Amino acid sequence: MTTRTIRLGVQVQPQHADYATIRAAVQELEQLGVDILFNWDHFFPLTGEPDGLHFEAWTELASWAELTSRVEFGTLVNCNSYRNADLQADMARTIDHISAGATGTGRFIFGTGSGWFERDYDEYGFEFGTAGQRLDALAEALPRIEQRWAKLNPAPTRTIPVLIGGGGEKKTLRIVAQHADIWHSFAAPDVLERKLAILAEHGAAVGRDVSEIEISNELRGRAEADADALLAHGVTLFTLGITGPDYDFSEVKRWLAWRDAQNG
Known part of the structure; x- marks a missing residue:
């Protein structure tokens, strides 16, 4: 059994709601006691009306840095394709500092992935390419991001945690291991x-102890028995996506109770 604290992250999907509603949801979720707040990095809704209300991820995160004082936060996940790697690093460092507040330590998590939603690419003028090209x-990008963090003045307030999303066994999990x-x-x-097991093989190949990596998984549509099974396999960060226009906190409260029971 892991010695990590069980954490709950809530993805406040930035679709079908005005920003006042999103702002209120973020503040309410911090008050309820969630550990991490996430959004997503898309330009259009993924469910419901395809051309419904929607907001951009990174500018939203800068707002959350000021709106909150305790929770960690980030994107589940940033699309690497949309922004130059060094720019991503600088944006992340800046939001890290905005969120530091009186403690002096930022709360930003750099969640990232290779991208997949073709409409985003087509309508905003990015080359979609192939899944393999996007993973490459x-x-x-990730070494460039890490190198830029080491050069920036001022430096990030902490070693910014990197979250990588995706399950591809040949390329994605090797990037995760690295x-x-x-x-x-x-x-x-x-x-x-x-x-x-495959992640452990990649870790051995690159000289990384993958037990250092926190394992995260999604709860939406799952029961407590599913969460228990995921926990038994080493998951300690559980995420739950909620969507506008009316963010429903009932499932959040249910899973907060489960988290608290696990943590004793």
């Missing part, structure tokens, strides 16, 4: 067991 670009502090997937418990 992510693998090239760079991630947190690995996020939607894998079911039996699939997760196999993927963790």
